[in-house]
Amino acid sequence: MNDERRDTTELLAVRGSHVLDVESGELSDRNVVVIRDSQVLSVEATVPAGARLIDLGDSILMPGLIDAHTHILLHGNKGAEEARYQLMEEYPAHRIAHAVQAMRIALDNGFTTIRDLGSEGVGYADVALRDAVAEGVIEGPRMLVAGPALSSTGTYPVQRYRPDWTFPAGVQVVDGADACRRAVREQISYGADWIKVYTNSGAGRQLNADGYIDSPPNWTAEELSAIVSEAHSRGTKVAAHATSDIGLDMALAAGVDSIEHGYSIRPAAARLMAERGVYLSPTMLAADYVIEHRARERGPIWQAIRDVQARTLRNCLDAGVKIAFGTDVGGFPWTEFNQVEEMPFLERIGMSAIDILRSATTVAAELLGLAGEVGTLKPGASADIIAVNGDPRSNLTRLASIDFVMRAGQVVRSPRAY
Numbered sequence: 001m002n003d004e005r006r007d008t009t010e011l012l013a014v015r016g017s018h019v020l021d022v023e024s025g026e027l028s029d030r031n032v033v034v035i036r037d038s039q040v041l042s043v044e045a046t047v048p049a050g051a052r053l054i055d056l057g058d059s060i061l062m063p064g065l066i067d068a069h070t071h072i073l074l075h076g077n078k079g080a081e082e083a084r085y086q087l088m089e090e091y092p093a094h095r096i097a098h099a100v101q102a103m104r105i106a107l108d109n110g111f112t113t114i115r116d117l118g119s120e121g122v123g124y125a126d127v128a129l130r131d132a133v134a135e136g137v138i139e140g141p142r143m144l145v146a147g148p149a150l151s152s153t154g155t156y157p158v159q160r161y162r163p164d165w166t167f168p169a170g171v172q173v174v175d176g177a178d179a180c181r182r183a184v185r186e187q188i189s190y191g192a193d194w195i196k197v198y199t200n201s202g203a204g205r206q207l208n209a210d211g212y213i214d215s216p217p218n219w220t221a222e223e224l225s226a227i228v229s230e231a232h233s234r235g236t237k238v239a240a241h242a243t244s245d246i247g248l249d250m251a252l253a254a255g256v257d258s259i260e261h262g263y264s265i266r267p268a269a270a271r272l273m274a275e276r277g278v279y280l281s282p283t284m285l286a287a288d289y290v291i292e293h294r295a296r297e298r299g300p301i302w303q304a305i306r307d308v309q310a311r312t313l314r315n316c317l318d319a320g321v322k323i324a325f326g327t328d329v330g331g332f333p334w335t336e337f338n339q340v341e342e343m344p345f346l347e348r349i350g351m352s353a354i355d356i357l358r359s360a361t362t363v364a365a366e367l368l369g370l371a372g373e374v375g376t377l378k379p380g381a382s383a384d385i386i387a388v389n390g391d392p393r394s395n396l397t398r399l400a401s402i403d404f405v406m407r408a409g410q411v412v413r414s415p416r417a418y
């Protein structure tokens with residue numbers, strides 16, 4: 001693959017009808033993105049002399065998208081049987097082959113950067129795949145990865161197998177503050193970019209009278225604070241899977257950087273998130289996908305999740321919580337839905353199209369610590385470009401039919417050769 005790569009010192013120009021400036025929300029008449037050495041050099045109104053031109057006609061150019069919550073190493077996880085199969089039966093190499101396919105799909109969908117939150121029992125395969133992309137061995141999005149993720153004894157699949165045997169788990173299981181610190185050190189030493197921690201799980205037993213749910217915490221405050229302080233002291237951010245306020249409050253108190261899923265967030269917790277600048281990745285498409293199955297498998301409370309989540313998202317938007325676009329793809333099969341199908345869910349709860357586009361570009365880039373590097377076409381950014389047939393601001397479903405994707409100056413999807 002390396003031999004076919006183009007000369008990165010040449011000047012390259014990508015021209016559409018307009019460039020969508022996601023920061024201002026406006027279409028710019030400066031419709032030529034000039035690229036050198038994998039980065040945006042400038043955005044111009046004309047093609048510079050000597051530049052090789054990729055002319056995309058009437059298409060609107062915008063930055064490549066960011067999915068802040070993916071699982072390349074899962075191919076469906078709606079219930080216990082899928083988790084069991086992938087953890088206990090499927091060979092790791094087979095799962096990694098699926099992951100390579102998932103990375104291709106992410107690029108084809110226009111996602112040039114992803115934060116992959118947990119390898120679900122395949123150790124540090126995500127680290128290896130991230131590095132293989134960076135080396136040009138395989139094609140894929142730029143990846144920030146979390147390695148095995150962390151949870152406590154008895155809180156994560158697979159469970160309830162013979163107690164006298166040892167079985168694999170979808171996370172690194174640790175208990176006690178010292179073990180938590182050690183696990184964070186270990187994960188960082190093996191190459192994790194993020195620490196992912198499950199602060200509570202499930203949907204609880206019943207819908208409370210106030211319209212929210214509660215489920216028990218996975219950690220003591222001491223354990224969670226050990227995880228976060230250890231990660232932060234090494235410059236590593238922490239993503240907290242939290243499904244209701246108990247896990248969420250403990251995660252906020254410990255100082256995590258993002259809340260994942262957050263099915264049930266009361267107004268007070270939403271205000272605290274906004275105050276502390278903690279991001280939410282709502283993953284509504286994945287929730288919608290698993291609800292029916294989990295209601296049958298784990299109890300009818302799952303039927304209430306759609307309404308609780310809609311309430312929660314309104315609380316978060318009212319409070320001004322920053323929404324980082326995240327789909328939890330892999331929880332649903334990569335081959336079944338395009339990640340951009342998360343967007344109509346966000347529209348339905350009241351986000352504007354441009355805010356949704358920002359959540360999948362500039363806002364997610366801030367969360368990832370990559371502001372200015374990805375999610376923008378400003379000079380110095382990685383030349384990650386998608387071409388949309390029409391204005392995505394008036395119809396987000398246009399993003400589901402893109403056919404041109406560039407990552408770091410390389411054309412990775414196109415109907416024709418350039």
Ligand SMILES: [Zn+2]
Pocket residue numbers: 069070071117328331
């Ligand atoms: Zn997830």
